[in-house]
Amino acid sequence: MALIRWEPFREIERWEPWREMESLQQRMNRLFERLMPDGERALSFGVPAAEMEETDSEIHLKLEVPGLEAKDLNVEVTADSVSISGERKSETKTEGKGVTRSEFYYGKFERTIPLPAHIQTDKVQAEYKNGILNLTLPKTEEEKHKVVKVNVG
Template sequence: MALIRWQPFRDIERLEPFGEIDTLQRQMNRLFDRLMPTDGGESMSFAFTPAAELEETEDAIHLKLEVPGLEKQDFNIEATSESISISGERKSETKTEENGVTRSEFRYGKFQRVIPLPSQIQNDKVQAEYQNGILRLTLPKAESEKHKTVKINLG
């Protein structure tokens, strides 16, 4: 039995300089090239998804969305009795520097969240507030949901 030394950077069978790790690295680079812009952040092939927090009380559902860097007019909020749809766009600030490099990890572009609600709400009485990068929605429950009792049968 012959012992063959494993060289992850060299494919021994083909005697090529591209081994397993190099192949994996090239595949990962191609994946990130598709996802991340290479033109200074002007185009992005995916949108960001703002983080959400939902709390249900006896009278209302409270929803918070983390969306820093937007203005009130950047939002479009629509409510049905069973879901809430929030969309908007974070526009990039174009910066050019003559004597340096600008690197940005901020995510820009359009976003949309459609959040199904655990209870029906009165969609004509939704209250919204935007402060310090947090969008807060108070969604009052429908009267039929406030005192809803469900009979559970033991089978």
């Protein structure tokens, strides 16, 4: 004969998945901090954010690259893509044995953005102000007048 043990005052455990995810994220952050040399960060996180707008005659591309001067940026344009690269250099100098924590990303970065239409590479205009790079990319004449016939079945 089997005995059943009844525990009327046993505490119910509540499962909190978000707390477990946060704990896992903290442990992963500590692991990566131990693996990377002081002052270096995972450079893939420092890729510039982009925003693109297309009109009938041109493409406007806006890239966010704060903390850099225009001379530190390398922008290359082909008929169907834009590549931007540069390097964020650390300016902090720690003297003594203090601890510095930083969420800034330093090092080289590069991003290539495919364009939805062919552009005139010799007529590209660029403006850099307050950490935002604005590119005006005029479309080729063929792209401006391009009409696509759609068959409806």
